[in-house]
Amino acid sequence: MWIYEKKLQYPVRVSKCDPRMAKFLIEQYGGADGELSAALRYLNQRYTIPDKVVGLLNDIGTEEFAHLEMIATMVYKLTKDATPEQLEEAGLGAHYANHDKALFYNNAAGVPWTAAYIAAKGDPIADLYEDIAAEEKARATYQWLIDMTDDPDLQDSLKFLREREIVHSLRFREAVEILKEEQGRKKFF
Amino acid sequence: MTTANRPVDEQFYQLLRRLQELDFVLVELNLYLDTHPHDAQAIEQYNQTAQQRWEVAQEFESRYGPLMNFGHSYSDYPWQWKEAPWPWQV
Numbered sequence: 001m002w003i004y005e006k007k008l009q010y011p012v013r014v015s016k017c018d019p020r021m022a023k024f025l026i027e028q029y030g031g032a033d034g035e036l037s038a039a040l041r042y043l044n045q046r047y048t049i050p051d052k053v054v055g056l057l058n059d060i061g062t063e064e065f066a067h068l069e070m071i072a073t074m075v076y077k078l079t080k081d082a083t084p085e086q087l088e089e090a091g092l093g094a095h096y097a098n099h100d101k102a103l104f105y106n107n108a109a110g111v112p113w114t115a116a117y118i119a120a121k122g123d124p125i126a127d128l129y130e131d132i133a134a135e136e137k138a139r140a141t142y143q144w145l146i147d148m149t150d151d152p153d154l155q156d157s158l159k160f161l162r163e164r165e166i167v168h169s170l171r172f173r174e175a176v177e178i179l180k181e182e183q184g185r186k187k188f189f
Numbered sequence: 190m191t192t193a194n195r196p197v198d199e200q201f202y203q204l205l206r207r208l209q210e211l212d213f214v215l216v217e218l219n220l221y222l223d224t225h226p227h228d229a230q231a232i233e234q235y236n237q238t239a240q241q242r243w244e245v246a247q248e249f250e251s252r253y254g255p256l257m258n259f260g261h262s263y264s265d266y267p268w269q270w271k272e273a274p275w276p277w278q279v
Binding site: 003004005006007008009010011012053055056059060063069072073076077167168171174175178 | 205206208209212213216217219220221223224225255256257258259261275276277
């Protein structure tokens, strides 16, 4: 069960209409290492991961939905005042033809989201390493996105998200150690 | 108790910011405790912050309407939950 809370996890402000940047940000909405993939990956792995780390996957997976909402807010605010001409100039002509200004789960190149982005091996170490890699890839993407804009408000929100990837990666690494420790103990008893 | 959702003003952003700050502390402590469940000091900080958070949320809701759906916040008349602004609109 999830309960909705009518607020963002961190403020999202933009200082200008910028559909070009919105097109790139969509990578973190419906891309392979984006927030939708992250949320669904962890929440799906919860069922078969050892009890000791279920809570962590549950909570990080939940936080990812808050990040998804932040990215959506950025895209919405960056495009809401754009004309069809401006969208076309920004490379969003094909998007406009199909979706108007509606958001869609695709990556920056317009490729629709697919479940193939999510790994679920059932092996706890394999799954957690997958999760660590996903966080590091998302962190790298946020850095590229920060580098691609001169909007200080947008950069502020993106930096928050970049830092969250670092914390999640750290927690997943600790989860690996917790499971290794448990595995080690079982050998002796 | 409110009669209607007040329009967004400067205090809306200040209270929202305060709530986001407290929630940041809580998310951080929550994830930390998921991998460090025996840190009593962190648990104490978590519980204290949860109390503070509750108080700020009460103040926010009394001014600007319910933060949560499905019975986790009270509503005045008429039904307040569906009223704007939504988070992406502020």
